[in-house]
Amino acid sequence: MRAAIPTRAAVVAAAAVLLTLNVAVWASGDAPASVLMLAARGAFGSGYGLAQTLAKATPLVWTGAAVAFALRARLFNIGAEGQCLAGVLATAVVGAALPSSTPWVIAAPLCLAAAAFGGASLGGFAGWMRARLGTHEVISTLMLNGLVAVLTTWLYAGPLRVGAQVHTRPVVDGARLSHLDLAVHAFRGSALNTSLALAVIATVVAHLYLTHMRGGVAIRALGSSPRAAEALGVSTASTTVRAMTISGALAGLAGTHYVLGVKGYAEQGLGTGVGFTGVAVAMLGAGSPWAIVAAAVLFGAMAQGGLAVNARVPSDVLSVAQAAVILAVAAVRANSRQERP
Amino acid sequence: MDLSLSSIVRICGATRALDGASLSMRAGRVLALVGENGAGKTTAIHVACGLVAPDSGEVRAAGRSLPPGDAAAAIAAGVGVVHQHFMLVPAMSVADNIALGAEPRTGPLGLFVDRARVRREVLALAERHALPVDPDARVESLGVGERQRVEILKVLYRGARALLLDEPTAVLAPGEVDALLDTVRALAADGASVLFVSHKLDEVFAVADDIVVLRRGRVVLAKARADTTRDEVANAVVGEGHAPLEVHARAASVEARVALELQNVSTEGLGPISLRVMAGEVVGVAGVEGNGQRALAELIAGLAPVRAGVVRFDGRDAAGEGVVARRRAGIGYVPEDREGRGLVGELSVAENVMLGDPEVAASEGRFDRAEAARRAVAVIDRYGVRPADPWAPVHSLSGGNQQKVLLGRELARSLKVLVVAQPTRGVDLGAARALHEALREARAAGVAIVLISSELDELRALSDRIVVMRRGAFVGELRPDEAVDARLGALMVGGS
Known part of the structure; x- marks a missing residue:
């Protein structure tokens, strides 16, 4: 029964995409079949398109894994958005502060750690507020999202600006993550970089942590039966903080895709939206690291496909399709919960 | 109709x-x-x-x-x-x-x-x-x-x-x-x-x-x-060939050592009460549900704060100790709320058994899955848990099998004191017999047992003495042979 849910969710998600796209394209006055083909070709039909789909999926793997991780402790980390922005900021500041001759073996780990730290500090703070003050994490993380958005806007336009450009100083060369078009010629020109590989590895590691480390088992125990966990001596407070810290770190690491992979610096708007889409990815892929990656690729493909058909139908059509996926999957999950004895 | x-x-x-x-x-x-x-x-x-x-x-x-x-x-x-x-x-x-x-x-x-x-x-x-x-x-x-x-x-x-x-x-x-x-x-x-x-x-x-x-x-x-x-x-x-549940002859296993002592203890909905349980003694607690039994159990387990009074384990003052310290000191707890308080439903039998070890539940490091499976198999074999799969999620087990896992988890540790509430509620006769046998063995091994139950037969079959709770206080104490329904019932509901 439980194993069947991801499969069923995937089928329903695909059906929802196809159905809404057909209706939306038809309503906007174009031929559905040809537009759909165009979108599919844009997302998967060429090396470049595929690479761009995967590039758009990369931050979603990070944030999807982040939200899914917190969910295992039955914590709803809706702050992946702000944690991602904090990761962008932290990695850009550290990367730019290093001496230009810093070798990559030092620069890259430092910048990755900075991104993780940026997100973890926000997530951990929300966890601490939940554990010590009883503030619900949905409220605190939502508020922190707004705080970080305003803070970064001000920093990028003010103190961290480089002359006339509204972005930060570039990070050192040693910190940059390799673009995969160096290895695969067909990916030429795409933004796809090794942050994707790191994201997939981190998603799997986070999953294994939940079953192979005491702290991870404690997180699942707390998420399943908080009162039983308490009676066994599992610390509710420290487990809550731990779950939110790790979740925040994963969301913060999404910043590495933008700063170390794509741009080389941070600017206003970088990373905006992937935290919230990450919630949808986690809903769709909860329970399995591979389902999270697949869900991220689905959303990446819709974003890339939307660009490909932009000339014929508004890209909002793809936003509608995304919303339909979330609604459909939520309905399937609610339904299968009811069926459980 | x-x-x-x-x-x-x-x-x-x-x-x-x-x-x-x-x-x-x-x-x-x-x-x-x-x-x-x-x-x-x-x-x-x-x-x-x-x-x-x-x-x-x-x-x-x-x-x-x-x-x-x-x-x-x-x-x-x-x-x-x-x-x-x-x-x-x-x-x-x-x-x-x-x-x-x-x-x-x-x-x-x-x-x-x-x-x-x-x-x-x-x-x-x-x-x-x-x-x-x-x-x-x-x-x-x-x-x-x-x-x-x-x-x-x-x-x-x-x-x-x-x-x-x-x-x-x-x-x-x-x-x-x-x-x-x-x-x-x-x-x-x-x-x-x-x-x-x-x-x-x-x-x-x-x-x-x-x-x-x-x-x-x-x-x-x-x-x-x-x-x-x-x-x-x-x-x-x-099915055929089962003897009915009966009162076993009690071996004289009560030792002259106070394992658990409560002196004028009170907490939310309880007390002040006093109780001494010797090593190897079973004290049955009778009472209409909701008269402080749960508070008593949670108090001993370290899950309810001690507002006033003295709590001693083996003569050592433990009033300020939390659940981890108590579990390390050999206090076991089988709550009546089996799935909510006792077991973690979405986790496997192996993970639940392993988490029963306070060193695992409250510390860092690797979760040894091989060891967890080994300990779970020991519980499964000892109590006949079905399915005999250490990695089956606990919520997929029937009530009786969950109870075997729960009691087995607690008894697998070297206990000094065990609080057990409604051990056979909703459990079939075969499983109930196995659970009673396990409690008798624990008693023979010198564990001090506080047995809270609404089954008067169960209390009489297992207890060395029976105390009756009403409105958060002990209102009487009977030997099992004098604890007939009428006398217990009168004490429970506050008759003559």
Whole structure:
């Protein structure tokens, strides 16, 4: 029964995409079949398109894994958005502060750690507020999202600006993550970089942590039966903080895709939206690291496909399709919960 | 009203919860449905009242076939269920609860509930069936017995003429049980048909006209009460070759060492109380539920704060210690709330057993899955847990098997003190016997046991002495041989 849910969710998600796209394209006055083909070709039909789909999926793997991780402790980390922005900021500041001759073996780990730290500090703070003050994490993380958005806007336009450009100083060369078009010629020109590989590895590691480390088992125990966990001596407070810290770190690491992979610096708007889409990815892929990656690729493909058909139908059509996926999957999950004895 | 189930098959996953079972309730008669846990009793009720549709078979009310899986049609036909877990809204009044969903309307367009009429009808119904209730009292202020009366009135209010009572006595004190049995007889005398589900043969033989025993979804015995005996029914319930539960001769295992001492201790809803339990002694705690037993258990386990008084384990002051320190010191806890407090439902048996070790639950490092499986297999083999799969999630186990895992987890540690509440509630006879045996062995090994139970037979069978709790205090102490139902009952409910 439980194993069947991801499969069923995937089928329903695909059906929802196809159905809404057909209706939306038809309503906007174009031929559905040809537009759909165009979108599919844009997302998967060429090396470049595929690479761009995967590039758009990369931050979603990070944030999807982040939200899914917190969910295992039955914590709803809706702050992946702000944690991602904090990761962008932290990695850009550290990367730019290093001496230009810093070798990559030092620069890259430092910048990755900075991104993780940026997100973890926000997530951990929300966890601490939940554990010590009883503030619900949905409220605190939502508020922190707004705080970080305003803070970064001000920093990028003010103190961290480089002359006339509204972005930060570039990070050192040693910190940059390799673009995969160096290895695969067909990916030429795409933004796809090794942050994707790191994201997939981190998603799997986070999953294994939940079953192979005491702290991870404690997180699942707390998420399943908080009162039983308490009676066994599992610390509710420290487990809550731990779950939110790790979740925040994963969301913060999404910043590495933008700063170390794509741009080389941070600017206003970088990373905006992937935290919230990450919630949808986690809903769709909860329970399995591979389902999270697949869900991220689905959303990446819709974003890339939307660009490909932009000339014929508004890209909002793809936003509608995304919303339909979330609604459909939520309905399937609610339904299968009811069926459980 | 007659209500019959014929050749019902209901498949749940891999098992046949009902496998061709037929039973027939007749107007004016009480039919007792008996069987172990998982025998299909509750499923039969769910099928009869349209909560679930059978895979095959037919339900007939007063000779007419009911549409399968249609609860509204079943209610309209006069089928009423009092579920094992009450379905009342605590913040609403008795009258509002009884009428909920079936309120008479008044005013333009029927915009208002005719509460005066509800109140009148509830009083008349209560009068007629001798079920005294205060229609204006809020349900949250009522005791268990009163809530049950409200539930019964609720189904009568909807015009039920076939009443299905799912283990109605499980939650009641001895005096309340007698009153319920009287009510059941009166309802039958009034022309209703009643299905009475119970584990307890005393009650069954006191109230039933007909007896049906279910085992693994099949009817293995269906006779009029006059034509059968308790031994025959007991054998049908458990299958052949089981001895009945009996009081074992107690070995003198009580050591002259105080393992647990409470002195004038109080916490929320409890005390001040004093209690000494020696190593190798079982102290039974009797009482109507909700009289401080849970607070006592949680206090000893370290889960309720000690407001005042002294708590000592082996002579060492432990009042300020939390749950981890207590578990490290050898305090075990088997709470009555098996899945909510005792076990982590979504985790596997192995993970649950491993987390029972406070060094694992409250520390960092690798979670040794091989070791977890090894410990789980030890519990599974020792207590015969089914399925014998250490990686099965606990919520997929039946109640009896969960209880074996829970008790096995606690007894696998080297315990000094064990608090165990309702160890065999909702557990079938075979499992109950294994659990009792495990508790006896722990006692022989020198564990001091505080046994909280609403089963008086269980208390008498296991305890060295029995204390009675009422309103958060100990109101009496009896030896097992002097603890007859009448004396215990009087102490529990505050009689003479």
